[in-house]
Amino acid sequence: MxxxxxxxxxxxxxxxxxxxxxxxxxxxxxxxxxxxxxxxxxGGMYNPVILKRFTPVWNAIEQLEIALPFYAELEKQFNKKYNYPIDIYRVFKSVQEQNNWFIASDKPLLANYMIPQLINNKYEGVLANFGFGKLTNTGRIDTxxxxxxxxxxxxxxxxxxxxxxxxxxxxxxxxxxxxxxxxxxxxxxxxxxxxxxxxxxxxLPMQEAKGELITIHAPNLNVDFLIKAAVFVLPLGDNYYKVGATFNWKDKTTHPSAEGRQELESKLESFITVPYKIVEQTAGIRPTVxxxxxxxxxxxxxxxxxxxxxxxxxxxxxxxxxxxxxxxxxxxxxxxxxxxxxxxxx
Ligand SMILES: Cc1cc2nc3c(=O)[nH]c(=O)nc-3n(C[C@H](O)[C@H](O)[C@H](O)COP(=O)(O)OP(=O)(O)OC[C@H]3O[C@@H](n4cnc5c(N)ncnc54)[C@H](O)[C@@H]3O)c2cc1C
Incomplete structure (x- = not known):
């Protein structure tokens, strides 16, 4: 052959x-x-802004120009939905972060994504005393x-x-x-x-990083955007949310671990106060260089x-x-x- x-x-x-x-x-x-x-x-997220520092992701705009039509073509080929546009709300930790957000959102590369406005917290079960910065034109691919x-x-x-x-x-x-x-x-x-x-x-110098995620069921958490604080909380529909992810540079297995679960739960509970149930835990290794x-x-x-x-x-x-x-x-x-x-x- x-x-x-x-x-x-x-x-x-x-x-x-x-x-x-x-x-x-x-x-x-x-x-x-x-x-x-x-x-x-x-998690399948696409987002051209680094949420720690509010700086652009390397080559993100060029990447998205190719990536979004690529997934749209696959949606057409299989007559299925893979791309779920979703806004991201970044929880601010301080006034300083609010200021940094406004400065960054003024930059031409990020202006299409970062909304130059402080979003006040009106969401039950979410702790965000300094409010949120909102990112738009972002989303999730159901990989x-x-x-x-x-x-x-x-x-x-x-x-x-x-x-x-x-x-x-x-x-x-x-x-x-x-x-x-x-x-x-x-x-x-x-x-x-x-x-x-x-x-x-x-x-080739791979510096792989294991990542773990949990899926939770939280009927009292009514948000339709991704919340990013110590971890991300990504709505999947029907009150299910993906929560992640950890970074572990030592463990090279793809098995979910008790440590990973504990870390995710403790970070989640630092800003989400409603009850939830873990329904799944997954892990994988990011091929990082x-x-x-x-x-x-x-x-x-x-x-x-x-x-x-x-x-x-x-x-x-x-x-x-x-x-x-x-x-x-x-x-x-x-x-x-x-x-x-x-x-x-x-
Ligand atoms: C927890 C976690 C969360 C993440 N969240 C995001 C996110 O939100 N957004 C984002 O863009 N990226 C995210 N990533 C990163 C993203 O998953 C990776 O960048 C991407 O999946 C890497 O794809 P890949 O095809 O290179 O590797 P892989 O997905 O690992 O695919 C490699 C494939 O090769 C196969 N294979 C390996 N060796 C052999 C062999 N000898 N013979 C046959 N088959 C073989 C494997 O079975 C596997 O299917 C996340 C990763 C993790 C772990």
Missing amino acids: QVDYLIVGLGLAGLAFSKELEKNNKSFIVFEDHSQNSSIVA RILLENYRNYLNNKDLIKNESFNYSQLLINKNDVEYKNVKASKIVFCEGFGLVKNPFFNY KDRRPLVGKHPTHTNLAVLNGLGTRGVMIAPIAAKVLYNNLENDKALDKEISIARFK
């Missing part, structure tokens, strides 16, 4: 690259072994359902192998690669934190091997543009921006 591409991993990176191939009429086979689940558990739908679609077309990719069985020829009974011009690795097991690319930029490009010696990884804490916004840029690099020799090219790591 002969295809244009092999793809290893079907998280947001693998999905975005597969879509790019489909759009360009390239054939491919995906390998997926469910060893990682960052994209499935993710879990999107990936489920896309995986089923690939399954029906026989384009996915639900098995672990075994690196030792990859044959690298001058102009193509062979894996078991499949020949391909190129292979793109999109394994998220699974990259650490990839003998071709595990020299030392310099907080994606990992994109060809292997330094085996040029038919490429990587698409390092999406860190913002896979929803970065994956579509990074996939496009990688495709243009592989097929049209378009140079990669130094900031994202893996050539920055020798």
Whole structure:
């Protein structure tokens, strides 16, 4: 069997690259072994403002210009809703923070998102003595359902192998690669934190961060926006809310932990006073890089091997543009921006 591409991993990176191939009429086979689940558990938020410092997220506007039409196209393809626009209310901790908000909201890049107005707290069960800053044009992608739908679609077309990719069985020829009974011009690795097991690319400096989330049922919490304080509280509908997320730089497992749950509960209770019940706890590992930029490009010696990884804490916004840029690099020799090219790591 002969295809244009092999793809290893079907998280947001693998999905975005597969879509790019489909759009360009390239054939491919995906390998997926469910060893990682960052994209499935993710909060799925897109937001171009760093909520700690009120500064713009790196390249956010360019990313959103590609990402929003990308998800809209998938909604059309599967006749499903994935994009849920939702405002974000950032709880202010002090007058100083209120002032910083007003200064930041005046900057041209952020003016479309940060509302230059203090929102007073009138919400039952929410502690916010200094009020809120409101962000708009932000939202959530339902990554879990999107990936489920896309995986089923690939399954029906026989384009996915639900098995672990075994690196030792990859044959690298001058102009193509062979894996078991499949020949391909190129292979793109999109394994998220699974990259650490990839003998071709595990020299890249990943600084992965485990994240945990809980889903709560809180019938008395009547908010239809995301609240960001010590953690975020994201409405899912029917009085369910996703609460997250932790950052743990040591634990490399994808299992939910008692410590993670305790941390989330204690942070949640620092600003939410209504009763709630935890109905789910999930965990995943964010494929974060030392310099907080994606990992994109060809292997330094085996040029038919490429990587698409390092999406860190913002896979929803970065994956579509990074996939496009990688495709243009592989097929049209378009140079990669130094900031994202893996050539920055020798
Ligand atoms: C708790 C948490 C909350 C988050 N919230 C947000 C958010 O609100 N907004 C946002 O934009 N981002 C968020 N993120 C980050 C986002 O999830 C990641 O940036 C993104 O999912 C990474 O996608 P990926 O495809 O690179 O990796 P992954 O999602 O990890 O996908 C890699 C895939 O490769 C597969 N794989 C690995 N090795 C192999 C192998 N050898 N053979 C076959 N298959 C293999 C894995 O099973 C997996 O499916 C969050 C992450 C976490 C953990």
